[in-house]
Amino acid sequence: MKNKTIKVACLSRVEGEGALSVKIKDNKVVDVKLKIFEPPRFFEAFLRGRAYSEAPDITARICGICPVAYQMSAVHAMEDALGVTISSQVRALRRLMYCGEWIESHALHVYMLHAPDFLGYPDAIQMAKDHAPIVKRGLQLKKAGNEIVTLLGGREIHPINVRVGGFYKTPTKQEFAPLAEKLKWARDAALETVRWTSTLTFPDFEQDYEFVALRHPDEYAFNEGRIVSNRGMDIPLCEYENHFTEEHVQHSNALHSKTKEGGAYFVGPLARYNLNFDKLPAPAQEAAQAAGLSAVCRNPFKSIIVRSVETLYACDEALRIINEYERPEEPSSPVQPRASTGYGCTEAPRGILYHRYQLDGNGSILSAKIVPPTSQNQKTIENDLLNFIPKYLDIPEEKLVLSCEQAIRNYDPCISCATHFLKLHIERE
Numbered sequence: 001m002k003n004k005t006i007k008v009a010c011l012s013r014v015e016g017e018g019a020l021s022v023k024i025k026d027n028k029v030v031d032v033k034l035k036i037f038e039p040p041r042f043f044e045a046f047l048r049g050r051a052y053s054e055a056p057d058i059t060a061r062i063c064g065i066c067p068v069a070y071q072m073s074a075v076h077a078m079e080d081a082l083g084v085t086i087s088s089q090v091r092a093l094r095r096l097m098y099c100g101e102w103i104e105s106h107a108l109h110v111y112m113l114h115a116p117d118f119l120g121y122p123d124a125i126q127m128a129k130d131h132a133p134i135v136k137r138g139l140q141l142k143k144a145g146n147e148i149v150t151l152l153g154g155r156e157i158h159p160i161n162v163r164v165g166g167f168y169k170t171p172t173k174q175e176f177a178p179l180a181e182k183l184k185w186a187r188d189a190a191l192e193t194v195r196w197t198s199t200l201t202f203p204d205f206e207q208d209y210e211f212v213a214l215r216h217p218d219e220y221a222f223n224e225g226r227i228v229s230n231r232g233m234d235i236p237l238c239e240y241e242n243h244f245t246e247e248h249v250q251h252s253n254a255l256h257s258k259t260k261e262g263g264a265y266f267v268g269p270l271a272r273y274n275l276n277f278d279k280l281p282a283p284a285q286e287a288a289q290a291a292g293l294s295a296v297c298r299n300p301f302k303s304i305i306v307r308s309v310e311t312l313y314a315c316d317e318a319l320r321i322i323n324e325y326e327r328p329e330e331p332s333s334p335v336q337p338r339a340s341t342g343y344g345c346t347e348a349p350r351g352i353l354y355h356r357y358q359l360d361g362n363g364s365i366l367s368a369k370i371v372p373p374t375s376q377n378q379k380t381i382e383n384d385l386l387n388f389i390p391k392y393l394d395i396p397e398e399k400l401v402l403s404c405e406q407a408i409r410n411y412d413p414c415i416s417c418a419t420h421f422l423k424l425h426i427e428r429e
Contacts, residue, residue, distance in 0.1 A: 018034060018035055018036050018408075018413075019034075019035040020032070020033070020034055020035065020385070020404055020408070021033040021035065021251070022385070022389060022404075024393065027393065028390070029386055029389050029390050029393070032382050032385045032386045032389070033251040033252075033382070034251075034252065034378060034381055034382050034385070034408070035251050035252050036252045036254035036378075043058070043059065043061075043062055043368075043370060044367075044368045044369060044370055046058075047059075047357075047365050047368040048365055048366065048367060048368065049364060049365065050364070050365050051363055051364060051365070052078050052081070052082070052164060052335075052337065052357070052359055052363040052364070052365060053163065053164055053335075053363070055074040055075075055077075055078060055164075055357065055365065055368075056070075056071040056074045056075050056078075056162045056163065056164065057071075057158075057160065057162075059071065059073075059074045059355070059370065060158045060159065060162075061158060062370070062372070063372075064157055064158065065104075065105055065108065065349075066101060066105060066348050066349055066350070066353075067101075067157065067158050067159060068097055068098055068100070068101040068149060068153070068159065068162075069098075069101060069346055069347075069348030069349070069353050070348075070353065070370075071159065071162045072094060072097075072098060072162075072223055072344075072346045073344040073345060073346045073348075073353045073354065073355040073370075074344065074355055074357075075162060075163070075164050075165075075344070076223065076224075076342075076344030076345075076346060076355075077342040077343055077344030077355040077356060077357050078164045078342055078344075078357060078359075079164060079165065079335075079342070079344075080237075080342035080343055080344060081338075081340040081341055081342025081357060081359055082164070082335055082336065082337065082338060082340060082342065082359075082363075083338075083340075084164065084165050084333050084334075084335055085333060086165065086166055086332075086333050087166070087328045087329075087330075087333065089170075089325065089326060089327070089328040090166040090167065090170070090328055090331070090332070090333070091223075092321050092324070092325065093152060093167065093170060093321075093325075093328075094223055095222055095223060095317070095321060096148060096152065096317075096318055096321045096322070097148065097149060097152040097153060097159075097162075098222040098223060098346070098347075099145075099148060099222075099314040099315070099317050099318040099321070100145045100146065100147070100148025100149040100152070100314075100318070101145065101149060101348075101349065102145070102222075102310060102311065102314040102349055103141065103142070103144060103145030103148070103186065103190075103311055103314045103315060103318070104142045104143075104144075104145030104146045104149070104156075105145070105349035105350075105412075106269075106307045106308070106310060106311045106314075106349055107138050107139075107141040107142035107145060107193075107311060108138075108142050109307060109349075109409075109412045110138065110193060110197065110304055110307050110308055110311070111124065111134070111135060111137070111138025111139070111141075111142075111193075112124040112135075112138060113409060113412070114304050114406075114409050114410075114412070115127065115134075115138075115197075115200075115304070117402065117405065117406035117409060118200040118201065118304070118406075119131070119200075124138075134196070137189050137192070137193070138193075140185075140186075140189065141186055141189045141190065141193070141311070144182050144183060144185070144186035144315075145186075145314075147179055147182060148179065148183075148318060151171055151175065151176075151179060152167070152171065163332055164332075164335055165332035165333040165334065165335045166328075166330075166331050166332030166333055167331045167332060168331060168332070169331055170327055170328055170331045171327070172327055173325055173326065173327060176322045176325060179322065180319060180322050180323075183315055183318050183319050183322070184319070186315050187312065187315040187316060187319065190308065190311040190312040190314075190315045191287055191312055193308040193311060193312070194287045194288070194290075194291050194305065194308040194309055194312055195287075195290070195291065196308075197291070197304045197305045197308045198290075198291035198292055198305055200304065202299060202301045202302055203299075203301050203388075204299075205299055205300070205301060205384075205387075205388055206298040206299050207298060207300070207383070207384065207387065208298070209230075209265070209266040209270075209271075209298060209380065210229055210230065210231050210259070210263060210264070210265040210266065211229060211230045211265070211266050211267075211270065211271035211274045211275055212227065212228070212229045212233070212265045212266065212267050212271055212351075212352065212376075213227075213228065213229075213267060213271040213272040213275045213276065213347065213351070213352060214226065214227060214228070214272075214345065214346070214347050214352060215227075215228040215234075215275055215276055215279075216279070218279075219279060220272070220276050220279040220280055220313060220317075221272070221276060221279070221347055222346060222347050223346045223347075224346075227239075227240060227243075227345065227352065228275055229265065229275070230274060230275060237343040237344065237345045237354075238343045240343065240345065240354050240356075240371075241356070241369075242260070243259060243260055244257055244258070244259060244260065244265075244371075244376075245257070245258060245259075245260055246258075246371065246375065252378070254374070254375050254378065255371075255375050256375065256378050256379050257371060257375050257376040257378070257379070258379055264379035264380040264382075264383050265376065265379075265380065266377065266380045267350070267351025267352050267373050267376045267377055268303070268349075268350050268351035268373060268377065268411060268412070269303055269306045269307050269310050269349075269351075270297060270300060270302075270303045270306055271351065272310070272347060272351075273288075273293075273297060273306045273309070273310070274295075274296055274297060274298075277295040277296075278295070280309070280313055281313070281316065283312070283316060284309055284312055284313040284316065287309060287312055288305070288306075288309045291305050291308075291309070292305075293305060293306070293309070300384060300407070300410040300411070301406070301407075301410055303410050303411075303412075304410075307349075307412070337359065337361065337362055337363025338359070338361060338363075339359060339360050339361045340358075340359055341356065341357065341358045341359070342356070342357050342359070343355070343356050344356075348372075348373050349412065350372075350373035350374060350377075350411070350412050350413070351373030351376060351377065352373060352376070353370075353371070353372055353373055354369070354370070354371040355368070355369070355370050356368070356369040357369075374411070374413040377411050377413065380411075381407075381408055381411055381413070384407055384410075385404060385407055385408070388403075388404075388407050389403075389404065
């Protein structure tokens, strides 16, 4: 049998299992590769030829934790393409649905995926043996977020009530009453989460990042805004591809995003916090400051506190929207297909999620582009590891693996859903 090498040249749009390769030469880290080897799922390809109206339901299947983010970016892009204007109450409901996803996703990460790293447990199950009330609080907080998505989306996983132009059905004000009571508890739990995470021990590690996030003139951005950075970028969504590009690297099936100048950039809670601290209401700002944060935070390990602050904000914002809610006269606005191109970008829990669609005159999708947050963070994750690992070269390899996992999970990449995803290969010369 002849020797044969098989290479998968297709590009992945999903973050799955991963591996980390570290090369050390002369006791110095000279190369770090975060490998994503989940096989391609071809969402962009099989969106082609489908109706514009199918995009929200198809893209929601990309992620079981953040389906709302994919739906929201899809509907915003389609509405941009088709010139659709939604009512203020439909906009508020979408923002409320995003609050639900932020609460459930952040709670899952903070309590189930990241906290065990700080407290020295292999997983949340082991952590629960010593910290049962804390784990139960996290699960109940996550459930509160799920219930928002269930009410507005029809079900908590892959919602089915979102459509281009609005919703298929909107709830009555009375339907929100039980949810509001649960959110009052969740709000208190989120505040306690901020306090609790602030007591964790953090490595002394700060970097000079280029943070990128949405910014809105009137609110902490979820669904709308311009793309801004701490290095002067301020662009509309339609110019995203003029400033950012993707490349396929040999060691990963997931694309690496970078600026057109070739630099890494950082999206997600830490980016949003640094670029929009002034848009947080006073209770969230005060909680952050009481937890030891200032308006600027460059330590990625402290992202667990920032996620907790965002959870608190999402609870407060959800309660505000419910309190002010009046059922819209119509659940959706009319939509008329036309040949056009539309752009959407919203703030998934892990960072900006960009969609672009080109439609023909019948509203069929000619092309689609989707850039998830984790692909945008991969270069920054590798850079972090390149600078972080040298401090820990002399510790036992088992502890080094755990330290690397913790550093990667700062970003809450989807690959962290498998707690022990990391296979560490160290090559020493």
